[in-house]
Amino acid sequence: MEIQKNKPSISTWEKVLRTSLKNQKELESFFECPFPEINYPIRIPLRVAKKIKDLGFDHPLALQYLPHRDENLSQGSLDPIGDQKFQHGKIIHRYNNRLLVIPTSTCPVICRYCFRKNELYDGTFVDRDSLERIKNYLIDHPEVEEVIFSGGDPFILSTSVLRKYTDIIKEIDSVKNIRFHTRTFITIPERMDIELLDYLEGIISHFENVTIIHHINHVSELDEDILDVLSKMRRLPLHQFSQSVLLKNVNDTSKDLIELFKSLAKVGCIPYYLHHPDNAKGTQHFSLSLEQGRKIYHSLRNQLPGWMIPQYILDIPEGEGKVPAFNPEGFKSSGKFINKSSELVDTQIF
Ligand code: SF4
Secondary structure (H helix, E strand, C coil): CCCCCCCCCCCHHHHHHHCCECCHHHHHHHHCCCCCCCCCCCCECHHHHHHHHHHCCCCHHHHHHCCCHHHHCCCCECCCCCHHHHEECCEEEEECCEEEECCECCCCCCCCCCCCCCCCCCCCECCHHHHHHHHHHHHHCCCCCEEEECCCCHHHCCHHHHHHHHHHHHCCCCCCEEEEEECHHHHCHHHCCHHHHHHHHHHHHHCCEEEEEEECCCHHHCCHHHHHHHHHHHCCCCEEEEEEECCCCCCCCHHHHHHHHHHHHHCCCEEEEEECCCCECCCHHHCCCHHHHHHHHHHHCCCCCHHHCCEEEEEEHHHCEEEECCCCCCCCCCCEEECCCCCEEECCCC
């Protein structure tokens, strides 16, 4: 049974979500020009589309969301970080003490560089049966202390559905921490309404740690409404971090990153992760080498305090886990990394 059925009414943010550009025809009509046909879905909230119209098609904001013909190239992996090895339905159990739940197959915005672009968007979400399976999995795995809801974006679900998810998890005593990875508030700030605030306060009183990690790559994504939402969240007793992906032509200069991290820190959102881009099919045009990434990252050290510098990390392909991408011994990479089982593995990442 689908748990999204019988919703009482449509909230303001859901109305906003419905005005998003959702296909090539809507895109071409809004921007009054043709775009290449791509093999992936499109979704751009109107707020973001209007900013792109003002800033131009070459701007880092536009490059993240507008379709590009190189998305149809065949190079790259369908499972770049080896999720499949650890996936059981809608959950991924890669690390011992935390469990990732994919609550829905979509997001408020569809990013052209998404590392899950070949896995998401199939129209499915966690239904009542899979919620029971998650509950049983957690009962069988008391070593899991943290549940992470991650892309598809949890906050694209209605608050009543979110509540159902966390109510089930609240029944499991071994789960102490809950985390949300989201791009919603950066693209649809209207999502932060009274009902959601009330929900967040409720889970904060239950779990030891509630963490919200905003996905944002460039300072131009911020505006007054979004900063206002981040400031509101700052007043709640939760952890608020950011994660960004280092992307060619989007944020591949220290200036871009410093502007972003300073703006986030100003409203209490601490930079947490800077991801080296994964080798996902359809995202090659965003790739840059590890040597380039290390040079950019190194240059942050002189210009930002340590607490404002996120960890630069990469996912070793084949599911070998996250590792620091920076090496203080040199910019060039040998392509060898220590995996999560403490073994040295050879990769194609240079
Ligand atoms: S928000 Fe994250 S999961 Fe969703 S499309 Fe963007 S990168 Fe992918």
